[in-house]
Amino acid sequence: MKDRKITVNWLFLIIRTCPKTLKNLHDSSLEIFNKTQ
Numbered sequence: 001m002k003d004r005k006i007t008v009n010w011l012f013l014i015i016r017t018c019p020k021t022l023k024n025l026h027d028s029s030l031e032i033f034n035k036t037q
Contacts, residue, residue: 015022
């Protein structure tokens with residue numbers, strides 16, 4: 001469970017520090033998802 005906590009903290013940090021990058025990543029994920037549908 002310790003690794004999971006570290007991962008959650010890391011993701012939280014990214015969300016806080018790179019909202020623009022996160023949005024781009026999210027858009028890319030949606031694009032890929034739509035293509036695979």
